[in-house]
Amino acid sequence: MEMALLYIAGALMMGLGAVGAAVGIGILGGKFLEGAARQPELIPLLRTQFFIVMGLVDAVPMIGVGLGLYVLFAVA
Amino acid sequence: MASEMTSSAYISHHLTNWTFGVHPEHGLGFAHTAEDAAAMGFWAIHVDTMLWSVGLGLFFIWMFRKVAKSVTSGVPGSTQNFVEVIIEFIEDNVSSIFHYKNALIAPLALTIFVWVFLMNTMDLVPVDWIPFLTQKIGEAFGADPHHVYMKVVPTTDINATLGMAIAVFGLILYYSIKMKGIGGFLGELAFQPLGKWMLPFNLFLEIVGLLAKPVSLALRLFGNMYAGEMIFILIALLPFWAQWLLSVPWAIFHILVITLQAFIFMVLTIVYLAMAHEDH
Numbered sequence: 001m002e003m004a005l006l007y008i009a010g011a012l013m014m015g016l017g018a019v020g021a022a023v024g025i026g027i028l029g030g031k032f033l034e035g036a037a038r039q040p041e042l043i044p045l046l047r048t049q050f051f052i053v054m055g056l057v058d059a060v061p062m063i064g065v066g067l068g069l070y071v072l073f074a075v076a
Numbered sequence: 077m078a079s080e081m082t083s084s085a086y087i088s089h090h091l092t093n094w095t096f097g098v099h100p101e102h103g104l105g106f107a108h109t110a111e112d113a114a115a116m117g118f119w120a121i122h123v124d125t126m127l128w129s130v131g132l133g134l135f136f137i138w139m140f141r142k143v144a145k146s147v148t149s150g151v152p153g154s155t156q157n158f159v160e161v162i163i164e165f166i167e168d169n170v171s172s173i174f175h176y177k178n179a180l181i182a183p184l185a186l187t188i189f190v191w192v193f194l195m196n197t198m199d200l201v202p203v204d205w206i207p208f209l210t211q212k213i214g215e216a217f218g219a220d221p222h223h224v225y226m227k228v229v230p231t232t233d234i235n236a237t238l239g240m241a242i243a244v245f246g247l248i249l250y251y252s253i254k255m256k257g258i259g260g261f262l263g264e265l266a267f268q269p270l271g272k273w274m275l276p277f278n279l280f281l282e283i284v285g286l287l288a289k290p291v292s293l294a295l296r297l298f299g300n301m302y303a304g305e306m307i308f309i310l311i312a313l314l315p316f317w318a319q320w321l322l323s324v325p326w327a328i329f330h331i332l333v334i335t336l337q338a339f340i341f342m343v344l345t346i347v348y349l350a351m352a353h354e355d356h
Binding site for chain 2: 060
C-alpha cells in the first residue's frame, strides 16, 4: 500500500507541475509573439528575456519533476 | 548490460554515486551498495561527482588560460574566436544587469556559465559508456563489477548544485553586509515591506525570500538535469532498435536545456549580487 502511495505522490508532483508550467509558458509565449509582432526589431532582446523568464517559470515545475522522479525511482 | 539486471536494479545502479566514507561496520572505504552509502551518513564524499566537477573545472581553467596566453590581436585561431564569443556574451549580460563597480562579478559569471555548461554536457554522453568503462577498470582492480558505481553528470547530484548555490549565497551575504553595513542589511530584512511596527511579519517574509534564492538556484539546476538524465536512463531500458527513435530528439532538446540552465544560473547569480549591491 505504502509503495502505491509513493507512486501516486510522484505522479501528482509531476502532473500538477506540468499543468503550471504549460499554462505559464503558454501565456509567456503568447505575449512574446505579441511583442515580436508589434516590434520585430526588438526580437533579439525579447528572445533573451523570454528565455530568462521561461527558465524562471519552469523552475518550480522542474523542481517538482526532479523530486517526483526521485521519489519514484530512488525512494520507491 | 541492461539485460541481465532487472529494470529497477539497472535504474538504481545508474543513480547511486561512487561514495567514500566511514561505514559504521567496515570503517573507512568505498561503499559497495547504496545501503552502505546511506549508512555512511553525512560525512561521505561522492567521489565521482567531485572527480568530474573538479576535472571539468580544471579543463575550463586550462583551456581559457591557454587561449589567454597565446592571444593575438592579429588573425585569431578558432579556439580564440570561440573563447572571445563566450567572453563577449558574458560581458554583455553582466554589464546590462550589474551596474556597480565590482571586479569579481564578470569572472564569476564566466566561470559559472562555462563550468555549469561543461558539467551539464556530460549528460549527452550515452548513459552506459562511462559506467561500463569504469566497471571494466574496477574489475581490473579486482572490485566486483556490480558494486562499481559512476554517476557521470555532477549536476545531477544535489550536493554539487547546492554547494554552488551556497557559495553564491555566501557572496550575497558578504556583499550585502559590505555594501550596506550590518545595520543596513538587517534593516532591509526587518523594516522592508510594511514599515517598522510589523517587524515579525517583515522578518519572516524577508528571511523566506532570502533563503529561497540559493534553494531555488540549486533545485532548479538539479531538477532539470536529474529529470533529463532519468529520461536517458529510461530510454536505455528500451530495446536497442527503439532507443535511437527517442534518445536523439531528447538529446537535441536537452542541448537547449543544458545551455539554458547554465545561462539562468549565471543570470540569477548576477541579479542576486546586483540586488545585494543596491543601496537605498
